[in-house]
Amino acid sequence: MSSEIAPHFSSKDAVVCRGVGKTWAAGTKRAHEALRDIDLDIKPGEFVVFLGPSGCGKSTLLYLIAGLEDATGGQIWSFSDKVEMPSPERSLIFQETSLFPWLTVWQNVSFGLAIRGASQEERRKVAAEALQRVGLIAAMDKRPDELSGGMRQRVAVARALAMRPKVLLMDEPFAALDVQTRARMQDFLLDVWRDSGASVLFVTHHIDEAVALADRVVVFTSRPGRIKTIYPIDLPRPRNLFSREAETIRIQLTELLRDEVDRAFAEQEAFATPA
Template identity: 85%
Template sequence: MASEPRTPAETSTPCTTAVGCRTVSKVWAQGTARAHEALRDIDLDIGPGEFVAFLGPSGCGKSTLLYLIAGLEQATGGEIQSFGKVVAAPSPDRSLIFQETSLFPWLTVWQNVSFGLSIRGDGLDQRKSVAREALQRVGLAEAMEKRPDELSGGMRQRVAVARALAMRPKVLLMDEPFAALDVQTRQKMQDFLIDVWRESSASVLFVTHHIDEAVALADRVVVFTARPGRIKTIVPIDLPRPRDPFSRECEALRRQLTDLLRDEVDRAFAEQEALAESV
């Protein structure tokens, strides 16, 4: 495994931004009695090949921002661009991986991986070739003909990553993809993801609730406030990979991120309690 980190400076050009958010806001159920503000005035640039983690309390809009960048939802205010083009709809250039793998149980592994290609109209031989290549990249080439229920949780998540990679995205959006895995499997998946990321050269936007995970993976950690979600601060992590979680540098980063989140988590809990009392 390579030990040197890639940085945005190594992979980006001065005028190119993989994702650019300008005063992006989102109000769910706008104009109704159930309206609530999820995001407010998000300004953020992600460089090509950069790995960025989103960290914040529950309900702060981290996942909402991913859906907006994916084009699955429309912002209430502001604008999102990807490589100079306004994001108005989903695109193969931006692949979203959910917490749940959402594999089709009646399809084989390779058919699941190539599902997007079939919708695009690619031929059978092309789909199978691309699926084989993607599965090789995630170490599951021998599972081509298996069904999802024959795989472990970690293997199913790797299939989900392969399905995203099959579309050759420039931006990989990941919404707590390892949250349901046990600690040991999650650690293995983190190592695997770093290898895949290096090989693909895609930008990765990774939502997590785990400070340890953010410290292990990211070039930068975007810390969100409690709802409405705003960017409280962005913490750069300039450490070689793989990172020693017991090093003084990683411990200092964990303490810094814990301190940054403490007030936001308290605010989020207080808001949830107030909502529960009003019901």
């Protein structure tokens, strides 16, 4: 029961996971264990990156923390509330933008407020503030297909910010962007993060991205995903990503990940080979 477990976590933390596991299709022949025994504490305002081989359960853990899926083991809290359903305090941004093409930019940004029953005037005001923060106020009345990929992801960030979340969950949000745009988006995200005071949980495959962004990097094992290690990055910001220290961190993270990526590939090959 949660009351027995409650004394083990600090209620001030933005996210607390204790013994969290997820088996998809649990109890059926197709049962598939994605995550096991995740213990994690995320402080308010912290920037944490999830790094791990494909299929190790990074997205699954974000969905559990978002409250979109139920854990099959353990418990999750956010600011002392048990996570049992989605909340506007925890916004999830997906890899592919999920903007509604038939709505304008400002209507997309304020969509969550519309569900809450906010007036058109209030929605437009909140959307304008959020779009100002992502540098897209001029695009307010455009539609998503008039924007570049980077701009669309900035609109997705604005939509998440409009709900004033305390926790921003980002699932490879910049993966579809070219390298130059991605670097710009990382700088932009760091600015937004500093201003918002929110905790960010950010999934990536890119070690460079982890070094650019993270206060701490959570490195996952291959499936079922467990935490292999939590790697703190103490480099001052703004970071010089070409420094010797940054290079050392990149090498260490690459080594931590290599065995897990090999194991994940072996499993996926076995899965793909007909018996």
